[in-house]
Amino acid sequence: MGAAPVHPWTGRRVLVATMHGKGAAILPALAGIGLAAEVLELDTDRFGTFTGEVERTGSMLEAARAKARAALDIAAARGAIAIASEGAFGPDPVLGFLPCARELLLVIDAASGREIVQARRSLETNFASLDWPADEARLEAFLSRARFPGHALIVAHADGRFTKGIAGRAGLSEALDPGHRPVRVETDMRAHMNPTRMGEIAALARTLAGALATPCPACGEPGFGFERALAGLACIDCGTPTGLARAELLRCSACGHEAERARRDARTHAEPGECPACNP
Ligand SMILES: [Zn+2]
Ligand SMILES: [Zn+2]
Structure with missing residues (x-):
């Protein structure tokens, strides 16, 4: 048995541009092929949020590219390798009403300008929302589909505010208090609030690592x-x-x-x- 092949990028700086703890889903796969990546926590919400306070511009690929470029700038790492992720959720374009998760990972080799993209579309998501008010039965059905409380929720209010990261019944009751004028309950799709999404990103990271190897x-x-x-x-x-x-x-x-x-x-x-x- 010979020594494991050394990856051609070994020794180069690899940045994972992330927010919301996605590094935990991406780094192990990279480590598996001998790449020691470092996490660069970005304020990625300025690139667009799922709740729509910041409108997403352009495609998922463009959004990921903006994050990767920002990481290279912030780290002043002109010749480094940057990896960024982007997710989108909504009705499946083929299967219609079934909610579908799309995840994308982009690698930019800043030394050559080359990009490597891996994308994944999956029905493995809890993505859902419920207009409020709703009766007890509909709420319970929604909570079950949303995999609450293992997965967090967001409550949208009539004044445009959001209560995010709701991870328990007490917090949910508080956010749904009529005094706060709740209008909708939805799944929190930020990775650190959503183990299902974290698993999807990890699976995609393994596919990416396989390609990189x-x-x-x-x-x-x-x-x-x-x-x-x-x-x-x-x-x-x-x-x-x-x-x-x-x-x-x-x-x-x-x-x-x-x-x-x-x-x-x-x-x-x-x-x-x-x-x-x-x-x-
Ligand atoms: Zn036939
Ligand atoms: Zn080639």
């Missing part, structure tokens, strides 16, 4: 990883390509080299029940 077969740069799923898994009965993924496309953002990788579950065919021809 994989050198591009064409140019040797780290970061050869998942780009997108390739649809077209063929029906086992009639051979029609379905909307299911037949393979994963891997891509190098340094040189553009692409390669296909088989599905992780090794499935080679779709079932007739999943086929638009056999089961229209």
Whole structure:
């Protein structure tokens, strides 16, 4: 057994631009590939908040890029590597009403200007809201779906204020006191208040670390990883390509080299029940 390969970025400064404790979800995966990252706590709320006091501008990627650039500026680390994360929550664009979580991690190698992006879309989220007032049954159903009190809540008030980080019944009752004119209860999506979200970010960080640990077969740069799923898994009965993924496309953002990788579950065919021809 030989020594573990040394990552080409070993010894370089790696900054994780974060607020709300997301470093805890990201650092272990980086440590696993030999990168000792340091957390740079930013006031990332100025880049946009989930409660909308600061309107988000641009795409998730642009938001993450602004955070990573800010970290490089603040640390005066012009040649460093910066990593930033961004999340968004809302109805799934495909599945409609089901709430969907989108998480993105961006790596900027400031020495080369190169960017590596990993994104993840998942139905594993407690994202929900409840207009107030509501009756006891609806409140309890909402609290269950919101995974309260293990996950915190936010109460929006008629005057535009928010009570954030509500993690217990007493705090919730206080915030919902009619004197405070509550108008809505919603899930607190900040990572340190939301273990489900923290888990999603950690899973994405492991995917990113896997890509960072994989050198591009064409140019040797780290970061050869998942780009997108390739649809077209063929029906086992009639051979029609379905909307299911037949393979994963891997891509190098340094040189553009692409390669296909088989599905992780090794499935080679779709079932007739999943086929638009056999089961229209
Ligand atoms: Zn390459
Ligand atoms: Zn078929």
